[in-house]
Amino acid sequence: MHEHDVIVVGAGGAGLRAAIAAQEEGADVAIVSKLHPVRSHTGAAEGGINAALREADSWEDHAYDTMKGSDYLGDAPAIETLAQDSPEEVIQLEHWGMAFSREEDGRVSQRPFGGLSFPRTTYAGAETGHQLLHTMYEQLVKRGIEVYDEWYVLDLAVSDEDDPEDRTCHGVVGYDIQSGNIEGFRARDGVILATGGLGQVFDHTTNAVANTGDGVAMAYRAGVPIEDMEFIQFHPTSLPSTGVLISEGVRGEGGILYNSEGERFMFEYGYASNDGELASRDVVARAELSEVNEGRGIEDEYVHLDMRHLGEERITDRLENILHLAKDFEGVDALEEPMPVKPGQHYAMGGIETDENGETCIGGLYAAGECACASVHGSNRLGGNALPELIVFGARAGHHAAGRDLGEAEITTGKRGEWESGDVETPVAPGEAGISGADAVADGGAAAEGSDLSPDELVARATERTDRRVDALLENDGRNHSEIRSDVQESMTQHVNVFREEEGLKQALRDIRDAREAYQNVGVADQSRTFNTDLLHTIETRNIIDIAEAITLGALARDEFRGAHWRKEYQERDDENWLKHTMLSWNDGSPELWYKPVLLEGEEKRYEPKIRSY
Amino acid sequence: MSTQLPEQVEEESSAAEAEPTSAAQERRLEKKRQRAEEKERQRQAEEAEKALDEEDTYHLKVFRYDPEIAGKKEPRFDDFHVPYHKGMTVLDALMYARDTYDSSLTFRHSCRQAICGSDAMFVNGSQRLCCKTQLSDLEEPVRIEPLPHAEVVKDLVVDMEHFYDQMEAVEPYFQTNELPEGELEEQHQTRENREKVKMSTRCIWCGACMSSCNIAAGDNQYLGPAALNKAYRFTMDEREGEDMKQQRLEILEQEHGVWRCQTQFSCTEVCPKDIPLTEHIQELKREAVKNNLKFW
């Protein structure tokens, strides 16, 4: 068994910042990550990091924009923390040598971004995430922080008191991908989950293949409520075959969207008669899909984004990297032909419920980054607000786990504050297939038996259980996971996409149920212990199923149209009934829906909901 | 760094045998193995047929090796026929082959957009990022092997530990004695200086360059193009200050540092991020000479 003060799971922007912060407090910290740190998907972020750095700007404005962008579903304490801390964190990065783009006078450059009242998006060319990730990894090397890279975390070692609020997390169970060994990691002070996005729940996403929502699923099964899962951001212009993002820059420069009939549908079909292609992300994404659904898509799949009319000179001058992307990833010469594009899953606003210190309701368990939901983004994330979230809440979680006093959190976690129970009618029972709580082959539930165990024993037990589970998967001669996974992904893209209708959502729940049942009999074909990706993908598939279900349940429950969540039957934002977060608790296998109110009360003012105008 | 490989069992006995397993489990596993073989034969047959009916397929020849599995201890090439669609990359083809034909086909990949650096492989005789390589640019059959000059862990996965060690041997982190006073004060940098280091900051640690360099293949201690480029990124960053530059040049000048580079240019040719590696290394050599001349 390995033992450290703080264990960070995941080495993207959030995980790295958390580890550095914990080390700054003098803790013995280690990172366990299924990818080598520099392979994390934070590297893919292009646009920038929002931070109020200039005299003419203020954190209050940043907070206000964020709240407005969240469509009033963000919690004010989290949003204000983000806005207050990000300048300092960004300057910290700069002092660590991050290669930001520069102004004439040598200061870091900032640019305007959608939804911001001031150009406060700090950037490093079109590769901000890459620079951020590498700069932080460099600090990790400098500090000699231990990294268990290519170790997959399978499970959390959590005690099993009845109420999640009474439980404690003592460590994790890791699987060494290269050797196939399963080992326990005991964390004396805390475990920080920073496992990133969950894009693989959908079959078309800008996220990496490794973004399977493992952390969210593990925490969920250990009893932590997950929050606002239905809010998924879709990006309107991603390449159909790979999901690679084509930035808004193309439309900003004058790129035009056409359907298969060669019509400029944004105007001709009245999706956005004023802004056309420049309408907001969700509007464009829905318009594209409507075209495809109505038979005007190309190959029934995508639409065309054309920039040829801009002329070669202008294109090579301003959009050169787009030419490369289209060529390398889609085989299209964008100077000669239009680029195929379609909406792709991009970001998950929801996640593991935490307070503004990154702590969950389970003692010693923290979450930060895209897998967490403090809630900063509410129902819709503004561009450039995810990266500051990583460093701000990553740092806070790290400091807090290592014992720094950050003051009492204002956000309550678990069912400790105000809450109400919820109800949603589902066509099939959600949750565990088979006998709930049984040691089914495929289960990855968390709670280890007996709260009277010492932390070491608890981790050891969890390790043994996981060992058995892996053995069973390897031994079982069942179905391959990949069909199950793609069935779920396809159903999610068809039914829980930018368009959500009651019948479709229900169908998705049925499909997920089928998948759960099929998964009962899943087996791993590859018999090797060495680098068994077949096994890992099989385990990830289980996480995908749990998360897909959570997203769909939330979407079905929330009968309003807010932010990224569109419901055919309910076309209005309903502040009367829905200024509240959707919460789901696993409850040993049968998901329980409940709600907690949104906190609109800031430090100095209350954020009054305003109509969202496009 | 981290992952210490525990002592492995003898080459000959497979891991399953070495562990105490019950007879029943052994039998189950044996049956599973047999069925797997059966399935594999069936797959080969089906695929061959498919290749005949469908014209628009790509023929892949993929390197296979697994230290634990009987049929794979001796490396071999497997054939896969993958249906082609416009825009398909080598990575797409590999994923298709894995998900449809053989789930034990093993390779690293994650981002699918040339930023995570996981999937550098040896494709048709050259180090390339699979996700950034269009099938249509390649001749058939497409031969896919793990990166040369690295030890193979399994199939297309190589051990990157040595590469990481070299990257980390050059003090790959920003160090300066010239930080501004205030917490919120920026440390200014000129546009020209940022422009100078820009390309060098783009490295995604894919290891293609190191794998292509003959010198690195011969001299295991050679820092290699990627690490030297990393060092360049800091040496040329004016914000670090003169003292640091001195120290950095000393690191670079060690026996297995810049002087080992024989300007073969293959690193520059294969780098998927178009970093002018040779140019950077040469500049460091000149910088080092200038630096030494000062003290003569």
Place this chain on the structure above:
Amino acid sequence: MSQSYNRGLIEDFGRWREFSAGMWAWVFHKFTGWVLVGYLFTHIAVLSTALQSPDAYTTTIQTLEGLLVVRILEVGLLAVAVFHILNGLRLLFVDLGVGLESQDKSFYASLLLTGAIVVASVPTFLAGVFG
């Protein structure tokens, strides 16, 4: 890590087919360099017959130069030297950071030029040996 498969020499030597210009230049330069040192040593050895007596020297040289093989070897030496010089110049430029983009072209140019010079010199080199 003993359990992993090392592709070893087969790979190293089998890879020449995939070499690019810069790698070939390196191989040739190395080869020619070694030939030249080898020659330097033999050359000095032959010349030092002069230490015995002037006549010994003159006879040695003239017998050697009278042999066709030696003349042919000399043409080879010329080729080797010319290539080493031209590519050496190319390398010097590379060291100065000049013309890095056309490093492959300059390698081909060195090859062509070497060929041309050698062909042009054949008559001079073989002169007298048949007579």
Place this chain on the structure above:
Amino acid sequence: MAERYSSFQAGGRRWLWQRITAAFLVVVLAFHFFLLHFVHHADEVTFAMSQGRMQELTYFSLMILFLLTATFHGVNGVYNALINQGLTGTRKTAAKLVLGVASAVVIVQGVRTALAWAGGVPL
């Protein structure tokens, strides 16, 4: 981990000298070839002719310098090539020694020959 800063290594200096001698050799080697194969034909070489040239101080010193630079350049090149192949430890020391001795022999032998031709340092 790759070893870090071994105490200052003459690698840089040797690298530079390799270039300097190369630049020098371009000229001298070309001259040498030209003189002995094109101006005078190979089959006409005699002791007397060599003697005649060697008695010129400029030519004599040029040849000595030629010998020194060529030896350094060649031997250093070989040494580098060996190191590039990853030669370390005792084998490296051995190579260094052998090459050192060999160059000494060549130089001594070469200088003696030149002196024999010139009949002493031509002053």
